[in-house]
Amino acid sequence: MSTLLLVDIGNTAAKVGVWERSKLREVQILPTQEITRAAVAGVVSRLVDRARRRGLEVALSAVSPQAEAVWLEWCQHHGVPCLTVRGDSPAPLVNRYANQRQLGPDRLATAVGAVQRLGAPVIAASLGTATVVDAVSGKREFLGGAIAAGVETGLRALSQSAAKLLLVSARSPSRVIGRTTREGLRSGAVLGAACLIEGLVQRMRLIVGENAPVALTGGHAELVSPHLRLEHTVSPNLTLDGLAAIWEYHRGKVRCG
Secondary structure, rough: OEEEEEEEOOOOOEEEEEEEEOOOEHHHHHHHHHHOOHHHHHHHHOOHHHHHHHEEEEEEEEOOOHHHHHHHHHHHOOOOOEEEEEOOOOOOEEEOOOOOHHHHHHHHHHHHHHHHHHHHOOOEEEEEOOEEEEEEOOOOEEEEEEEEEEEHHHHHHHHHHOOOOOOOOOOOOOOOOOOOOHHHHHHHHHEEEEHHHHHHHHHHHHHOOOOOOOOEEEHHHHHHHHOOOOOEEEOOOOHHHHHHHHHHHHHOOOOOO
């Protein structure tokens, strides 16, 4: 039985999951900046025992060229086949993005994962270093979306740009109207992200369909989710699910339609 490692490398963190028998078995997270050859070897050792490495394959999505190179070097050194997903990679969706080479592979994989989980049309919101809201039409067409600063990215930018604004951690705000600068920053960051998603979803539904479901993923999905005033599904491993679907598509197991 073959074992597939799903590797999603973001700007801040990387997720590595084991995919066996059409199911995600285990996931580990490590900071992107800590990805070294030794770190990769350690993650593989923890997730995959030696008996299963003979049939090991990797599906990789990365927005960090340096971290991607480390994984590719490890795969080459150990003779492990690796499918490197790009923004223009064939996938079980029709890609309508104007410049597919500029499309982040994680966005494509997340959209595929959202369709696999919720069908089409669908709207996928990923809350990480950036807050990205993408739309897929009822014809399973990836249309693109909107990109804004992520929750923590915005907080860091404010602390660096305004001398009197302190750096605060991303936490759920205690009230909408902050009575201190710290409360105000958290309210603006977290509730602002929720309002941003609500507004974008409302506008995108005018294009893809008013009943399009919404999937939330990314490191801050759990933080923002309670503040959203629209029905949605939180799927922490949506991008990994999409990577698995793309890998299966490349193996001829999934047909576009």
